Amino acid sequence: MLILVSYDVSTLEAAGRKRLRRVAKVCQNYGQRVQKSVFECKVDAMTLEILQDALLKEISLTEDNLRIYRLTEPLTKNVKEFGKFRAMDFDAPLIL
Amino acid sequence: MKQLLNTLYVSTDGAYLRLEGETLVLSVDKVKKHQVPLHHLGAIVCLGRVAISPALMARSMEDGRSIVWLSEHGRFQARVEGPVNGNILLRQAQFRAADRVETALEISKAFIAGKLRNSRNVLLRSARDSKDEAAKTQLVRAAKSLAINLRNLAHAESAASVLGLEGDAARVYFEQFNTMIKPQMREEFEYKGRSRRPPKDTVNALISFLYALLLNDCRSALETVGLDPQLGFFHVVRPGRPALALDLLEEFRAVLGDRLALTLINRGQLRQKDFDLRPGGAVMLNDSGRKTVIMAYQERKKETLQHPVLESQVEIGLLPLLQARMLARYLRGDVEAYIPFFNK
DSSP, rough: OOOEEEOOOOOOSSSHHHHHHHHHHHHHHHHHEETTTEEEEEEEHHHHHHHHHHHHHOOOOTTEEEEEEEEEHHHHHHHHHHHHHHHHOOOOOEEE | OOOEEEEEEEETTEEEEEETTTTTEEEETTTEEEEGGGOOOOEEEEEEEEEOOHHHHHHHHHHHHHHEEEEEOOEEEEEEEOOSSSSSHHHHHHHHHHSSSSHHHHHHHHHHHHHHHHHHHHHHHHHHHHHOOOHHHHHHHHHHHHOOOHHHHHHOOOOHHHHHHHHHHHEEETHHHHSSSSSGGGTTSSSOOOOOOSSHHHHHHHHHHHHHHHHHHHHHHHHHHHHOOOOOOOOOOTOOOHHHHHHHHHHIIIIIHHHHHHHHHHTTTOGGGGEEEEETTTTEEEEHOOOOOOHHHHHHHHEEEEEEETEEEEEEEGGGHHHHHHHHHHHSSSSSSOOOOOOO
């Protein structure tokens, strides 16, 4: 399944900025950054649990906000992208 | 059911792959170019000059992700594999089966039956697609001849006669390869008989490259199941030769190799410019050609079809693994016979 992870992490204090970096790092491990605080991840049910668990360990529930959306596939039909960045499809043939 | 994980093909010359968190990072000259989360990858295939960091290698071994290096033309160079998996009892059963002449013969016959039947289907499919009556008749005649070989195979009583029938069928089949290429493409893709090491024409270069990709997948499938890819039943054992992987490959050559090659040629997806002529008359796929072929191969593996024995929809890319599992079940004595994969 394809999910969208977006977050707001309070960066007023140094601890918040640290959380922000760590949250981004966790997301990076499971998907790709499509905007500054938005990641698209292709995961199965188990990976989603692991991802969610890892994220919850990083964020502060009192100061930050985390949203995970489930996207409808196929991606090409349901997601439109404009502008300079083009997301990679990790399920398509990967030839680098 | 095992998920069909993606295979990462790296053909960027001088690329360096390293581990970063849970991702693979590809960089060239220390500049980060791509980042791929590891959970998408079942295997990494490097074509040509590609380096991998020890950390990424260690992590891949831990996860059971194989790493293979092929030359830029698809020739096997090296493979890194984690600890031997599967169980010793299965391998013992495999070795005993190979030593029992009747069992080895029976399994060889199954592999070759798969090959003959699938090759025959490729011929018949081309006959249906062809608009030329003469070509149609010729292809149907060749298909009939394979059917006769298939019937004789059932009564073959020695390894030599299986080899004979297989060789005869291969000759009949490859004689028709030009006929299966569309007339307007024949000038560009002239098949002059099977040649290997090196391939001497574009068609041979293409099918050899596809067979190399496929052989890798067969080998990985056997290793995943815990069978020894080097101990074959039909192919003779030789040091370093993946005889069992070659055996398994026989069922799939026509389905995943030849049929795909013909599609690429007949649809004009590959042209003369995708090949380079080498000194000594060798013909090789070049960079752009290789990309087209890998792309098509990976796409083909994602298509699904009805498996005749399992009676369910399966991804083509999982077929080698499913057949390897069925072979393991047979060797362990769980099922009466090994049934090769038949394409409808």
